[in-house]
Amino acid sequence: MEQSGNVKTILECRNVSKEFDAYDKSGKTEVLRDISFSVKENEFLVLFGPGQCGKTTLINVLAGLETATSGEVIENGKKVTKPAPERGVVYQKTALFPWLSVMGNVEFGPRVRGQDKKTRRETAKHYIDLVGLSGFEKSYPSQLSGGMRQRVGIARAYCNQPEIMLMDEPFGHLDAQTRYMMEEELQRIWQSEKRTVIFVTNNIEEALFLADRIILLTNCPSGIKKEYIIDMPHPRSYVDPKFLSYRQEITENMDKSL
Ligand SMILES: Nc1ncnc2c1ncn2[C@@H]1O[C@H](COP(=O)(O)OP(=O)(O)O)[C@@H](O)[C@H]1O
């Protein structure tokens, strides 16, 4: 396993390119072009790029849901070929099972893997508490707000004890107020139970609020434009002069959407 200092590399994306057959069948659409980066244990990495640049495609390749046209993804020395519980995914719109309670949704992964009821219930309860949903164990998804559903999605991903969390604009559909709150909550959850996180967003404030490091992606076909180490203590403030100067620098380097 690759070590640098004492920090372990968990995941490596090596020269990943991805093409799809164009929707109109007119040829190929190149979406990702030669993307390489690695992620250290417990790092909070943000992939930041404009809309439609290929962020979801990249997360899907990292998750093992899509295969790269060329290049590969290596997790702990092993090539990623399919989805696995070691990589928890939280989507923009979390698809919860509507017929299962919050508890039923959160304990779903361990249950299908055959974990005994007592152990999985204890683990699920721990994560339900961690995401701030104590008392809602018996509620059903239709009874929850958008922010609460995303909390369930996060608890469900954590309950599989993943080595790495892949988050694809998980707060993208929430109103601004709820979004700020969820960013703070996610930061608190990450501080309390460290995990390696790869978080995708097209929102610069969100990126700067959360990231140890930001990778700026270009317009489609997406490549890596620049990388920024974000050296600011938590909790961060949106109006801190350092925050604003990072914001200006990164925004100036960002490709404008068409
Ligand atoms: N299965 C697919 N077939 C063809 N084109 C696709 C497919 N999936 C995504 N694309 C195209 O790839 C581009 C990037 O999409 P996506 O990864 O969803 O971007 P983002 O998440 O950054 O908004 C878009 O132009 C989209 O139309």
Ligand SMILES: [Mg+2]
């Ligand atoms: Mg997307």
